[in-house]
Amino acid sequence: MNLRFWYLKLRPKRPFRISRETTYEKTTVLVGLEEDGLWGLGEAVPYPFYGDTLDAVVGFLKSAQNVLKNFSSFELHNVEKELHRLAGRNFSAKDGIMDAMFDILGKRIGQPVWRMLGIPRQPxxxxxxxxxxxxxxxxxxxxxxxxxxxxxxxxxxxxxxxxxxxxxxxxxxxxxxxxxxxxxxxxxxxxxxxxxxxxxxxxxxxxxxxxxxxxxxxxxxxxxxxxxxxxxxxxxxxxxxxxxxxxxxxxxxxxxxxxxxxxxxxxxxxxxxxxxxxxxxxxxxxxxxxxxxxxxxxxxxxxxxxxxxxxxxxxxxxxxxxxxxxxxxxxxxxxxxxxxxxxx
Ligand SMILES: [Mg+2]
Missing domain, CATH: 3.20.20.120 (Enolase-like C-terminal domain)
Structure with a gap:
C-alpha cells in the first residue's frame, strides 16, 4: 500500500470550550492508503493533551510510508503490530492508518465495514x-x-x-x-x-x-x-x-x-x-x-x-x-x- 496525507483545517461553529481549553480551530490529518488504484481514507486527530501533536502525527506517517509498502490491505493485524513496533504511542496516527485500512479492505470486498465485522445495522x-x-x-x-x-x-x-x-x-x-x-x-x-x-x-x-x-x-x-x-x-x-x-x-x-x-x-x-x-x-x-x-x-x-x-x-x-x-x-x-x- 502507498500512503499519502493531507491537512484538514477545521473550525467549530462556536469556540468549543471545555474545563481546560478552548478550541477556535484545529488541524487534523486525512490519511490515504492506495492499493491497486483503490483508496482507503482515515483521519488522524492529534490531541496534545495525550502528548500527541500535529508534528508527531506527520513524523509518524512519514516513517510508516516505507513500512506500509510491504503490506497488503488484508494484513490488518500485521500492520497494527508493525505500527506499534515503529513507535510506542502516536495513537492518533495509528488510528488514521488503521481506519484507512478498514476502508480500503471494505472497498476491495465490496462491503461496508460494519457488515464485514458482523455488526448489526442499527441506528x-x-x-x-x-x-x-x-x-x-x-x-x-x-x-x-x-x-x-x-x-x-x-x-x-x-x-x-x-x-x-x-x-x-x-x-x-x-x-x-x-x-x-x-x-x-x-x-x-x-x-x-x-x-x-x-x-x-x-x-x-x-x-x-x-x-x-x-x-x-x-x-x-x-x-x-x-x-x-x-x-x-x-x-x-x-x-x-x-x-x-x-x-x-x-x-x-x-x-x-x-x-x-x-x-x-x-x-x-x-x-x-x-x-x-x-x-x-x-x-x-x-x-x-x-x-x-x-x-x-x-x-x-x-x-x-x-x-x-x-x-x-x-x-x-x-x-x-x-x-x-x-x-x-x-x-x-x-x-x-x-x-x-x-x-x-
Ligand atoms: Mg470526555
Missing amino acids: VPTSYTIGIGSLDEMVADLEEHPNFQVYKVKLGTDKDLEIVKELAKRTDRPLRIDANAAWTPKEALRKIQFFADLGKIELVEQPLPPDDIDGLKFLKERSSLPIFVDESVMTSKDVVRLADAVDGINIKLPKSGGLLEAFRMIHVARAHGLKIMIGCMLQSSLGIAAAAQIAPLVDYVDLDGSLLLEADPCVGLEVDENGFIHLSEKPGLGIECPSIEIKL
Missing part, C-alpha cells in the same frame, strides 16, 4: 455536546438543538450546579455530565449528589484528574450516578487498571489507535462488567464514521464531533434530524472528502 442516537459558555449561551445551544435524544454537558466551572439545574429544566431528555478532569473527589461527590437529585442525569464522565484512581474508587463507592472515565483510559491495558474504580469507559479511536484495539477494549470492559461509551474528538465525519461502525456494540454513543463544525470537509455520514446515526450501505466507511484531491 444509534448520538448525544449532542454543549460546551462551556455563559448560562445563557449554554441554554441557547440546547434550545437550538431540541431534537437530540440526549445531551452531554461540559462542566468544570464555578457555576456547575446552576448550569445543570437550568438545562435540566429546559429539556425532558437525559443529560450526561463531562467535567474533563476538573474536580477534586470531595467537590465531585457534592456536585454528583446535587445532580442525582435532579433525576435526569445518566452518568458523570471524568470527574477527576486522569491518574487519580484512588479518588475514582472513593467516588464509585459513594456516588449514586455511574462514573465513567475518558482521559484516564486510552487502551485495553488501562481498562484492566481502572476496572475496580469506575462503572464505565469512553473509547475513542484516536486514543486507542484504531478499531482493532477498540474491539479489545470492548471485550476487556465487558469481561469486567463495565458499561461502554464510544466518543470522538472535534473532527471530520471521516473519523466519526469509523467509530460509528462499532457503535451498535456499545451502551452510549457520543459521536457528534463533526456536527459541531462550521464546515465538514467530508460527506456520507448520515445523522437524521433526531440525532440518530445511520450506517451507510456503501463499501468501506462510506465517506468521501470531495474538498481534497486524493491522488498519488
Whole structure:
C-alpha cells in the first residue's frame, strides 16, 4: 500500500470550550492508503493533551510510508503490530492508518465495514455536546438543538450546579455530565449528589484528574450516578487498571489507535462488567464514521464531533434530524472528502 496525507483545517461553529481549553480551530490529518488504484481514507486527530501533536502525527506517517509498502490491505493485524513496533504511542496516527485500512479492505470486498465485522445495522442516537459558555449561551445551544435524544454537558466551572439545574429544566431528555478532569473527589461527590437529585442525569464522565484512581474508587463507592472515565483510559491495558474504580469507559479511536484495539477494549470492559461509551474528538465525519461502525456494540454513543463544525470537509455520514446515526450501505466507511484531491 502507498500512503499519502493531507491537512484538514477545521473550525467549530462556536469556540468549543471545555474545563481546560478552548478550541477556535484545529488541524487534523486525512490519511490515504492506495492499493491497486483503490483508496482507503482515515483521519488522524492529534490531541496534545495525550502528548500527541500535529508534528508527531506527520513524523509518524512519514516513517510508516516505507513500512506500509510491504503490506497488503488484508494484513490488518500485521500492520497494527508493525505500527506499534515503529513507535510506542502516536495513537492518533495509528488510528488514521488503521481506519484507512478498514476502508480500503471494505472497498476491495465490496462491503461496508460494519457488515464485514458482523455488526448489526442499527441506528444509534448520538448525544449532542454543549460546551462551556455563559448560562445563557449554554441554554441557547440546547434550545437550538431540541431534537437530540440526549445531551452531554461540559462542566468544570464555578457555576456547575446552576448550569445543570437550568438545562435540566429546559429539556425532558437525559443529560450526561463531562467535567474533563476538573474536580477534586470531595467537590465531585457534592456536585454528583446535587445532580442525582435532579433525576435526569445518566452518568458523570471524568470527574477527576486522569491518574487519580484512588479518588475514582472513593467516588464509585459513594456516588449514586455511574462514573465513567475518558482521559484516564486510552487502551485495553488501562481498562484492566481502572476496572475496580469506575462503572464505565469512553473509547475513542484516536486514543486507542484504531478499531482493532477498540474491539479489545470492548471485550476487556465487558469481561469486567463495565458499561461502554464510544466518543470522538472535534473532527471530520471521516473519523466519526469509523467509530460509528462499532457503535451498535456499545451502551452510549457520543459521536457528534463533526456536527459541531462550521464546515465538514467530508460527506456520507448520515445523522437524521433526531440525532440518530445511520450506517451507510456503501463499501468501506462510506465517506468521501470531495474538498481534497486524493491522488498519488
Ligand atoms: Mg470526555
